Amino acid sequence: MRLVLAKPILLASPPALRLPALAIWKLNRSEGASHYFLDPDGHKLELHVGSLAQRLAACREQPYKGMVFFAE
Numbered sequence: 001m002r003l004v005l006a007k008p009i010l011l012a013s014p015p016a017l018r019l020p021a022l023a024i025w026k027l028n029r030s031e032g033a034s035h036y037f038l039d040p041d042g043h044k045l046e047l048h049v050g051s052l053a054q055r056l057a058a059c060r061e062q063p064y065k066g067m068v069f070f071a072e
Helices: 007-011 052-061
Strands: 023-026 033-038 044-049
Antiparallel strands (some): 023 033
């Protein structure tokens, strides 16, 4: 399932998304603006502003522990 929201909502600070029905399960420590929350059934969801290219560029600059990039 894909959820599309207006960009200003995602760029808002996490308290703007804190509603009684949303439980935050992780704080953003990666590239781009992300908000991590649980849906009412306990599924972990992430709302992220950014592209795959931006995420890969950030990972090349500061790779996660054990991350390996293969030649293209």
